[in-house]
Amino acid sequence: MNINNWMSNFTGQxxxxxxxxxxxxxxxxxxAVIIFVVFLMALSGNALLIxxxxxxxxxxxxxxxxxxxxxxxxxxYISVTVPxxxxxQVLGSHKISAAACGIQIFLYMTLGGSECFLLAAMAYDRYVAICHPLRYPVLMNRRVCLLLMSVCWFLGSLDGIIFSPVTMTFPFCASHEIHHFFCEAPAVTKxxxxxxxxxxxxxxxxxVLMLLxxxxxxxxxYSFILLTVIRMNSTEGRKKALATCSxxxxxxxxxxxxxxxxxxxPVSFHTPEKDMMVSVFYTILTPLLNPLIYSLRNKNVTEALKKLLGAKHLFQETIK
Known part of the structure; x- marks a missing residue:
């Protein structure tokens, strides 16, 4: 199928x-109220952490x-689907255009793919910090971090660029009801x-490759980290390393x-209801839990929060 046919199929949906x-x-x-509250908490929690x-x-x-x-x-991620x-739900309309559906697929595949590789980069960072602490400033300098981050975004974008246009140019001659709360590629392909x-x-x-x-x-x-932590003589260092890695x-x-x-x-494990519940977990709950996990379990972040709140209080006292 040439590019002109692809474009005509897409715009004709x-x-x-x-x-x-x-x-x-x-x-x-x-x-709806619960999801709206979760959405606001996820946005504010992640924004505060940044x-x-x-x-x-x-x-x-x-x-x-x-x-x-x-x-x-x-x-x-959470802004792609929840709003x-x-x-x-508020307007009583559940329609989504083919273009908007394609954009949703592109964004969530790009973000999902990027996050897969980002978590790997974070694991490598912890490995270097714990197993090679003296070489850490050299091995994980600013240039290396920016390069790793760029690679994560590029590989995620590649996933979205490859699959979103192909998904949306299939002929949909049956029902146009997507049994999902957003346009997820497998649900649309069905x-x-x-x-x-x-x-x-x-x-x-x-x-499989993007996960494997x-x-x-x-x-x-984490195998190397575990071996290094076991050999640590310092109990305090061992606790700090395990807290960060956990x-x-x-x-x-x-x-x-x-x-x-x-x-x-396999397909036999999937039902629309199960797929929606799992999708709720990683599109709505995970963005809420991540800032909580990294703030409540991280002493440096909690100290930074106390410092920020203290500075705000001091500013208000100065104004008065």
Whole structure:
């Protein structure tokens, strides 16, 4: 199929209808309020974490640079799906245009792919910091951090660029009801009346690589970290290393667990209801939990927050 046919197919698509989980809830208004509160908490939590990292010079290290990028991704991630879902519930319209659907697919695949590689970069950073502390300033200098971050964003964007236009140029001659609360590629592909087996196989292989490579880096990094921590003579150093790594591992398990279910489990394991619940976990709950995990379990972040609040209080007293 040439590019002209692709473009004509894309622009010729009619609107889709998002059949989200509000329709299955006995109390949709209450559920909408809860999701709205979670959305605000996720946005404010991640924004606050970014503000603390920027404002406190003690947090100007590679680890916190990567955490700030994770918070940025989470803010965009949750903003891709939740506002549209809530507006649909308020206005009573669940339509989404083909163009908007394609944009949703591109953004969530880009952000999801970027976060996969970012978590691997964060694991490598912890490996260098704990296993090679003397060489850490050289191995993880500013240039290296920016390069790693650029690679994460590039590989994630590549995922979105490859799959979003292909997904949206399939002919949808059956129902246009997407049994999901946003345009997720597998849910949209199910509506196509053409043979999508090759496309689904390629997507599966791509997702396996995008999960397998980072998981390999993370597993290797934490295996070496564990061996190094066991040999540590300092009890305080051991506790600090384990506290930092346990926070990261919590985020890794939450994110990769849902990703593996959605893209690597056989079709027989999937139902629209299960897929929506898993998607809620990594598109809504994970952006909420990440700043809590990194702030409540991190002494430097809590101290930076106290410093910021103290400065604000001092400013208010000065004005009075």
């Amino acid at each position: 009619s609107d889709f209808t998002l059949v989200g989980f509000f329709s299955q809830s006995k109390h949709p208004a209450l559920l 503000l603390l990292i920027i404002s406190d010079t003690r947090l100007h290290t590679p680890m916190y640079f990567f955490i700030s990028q994770l918070s940025l991704m989470d803010m965009i 549209k879902m809530l507006m649909d 509506l196509s009346c053409s043979d999508t087996q090759l496309y689904e196989t390629l997507m599966y292989l791509c997702c 490579i980072p998981v390999t880096v993370i597993s290797s990094s 926070s990261h591992m919590t985020v890794v398990i939450l994110f990769y667990g849902s990703g593996i279910y959605n893209y690597m489990f």
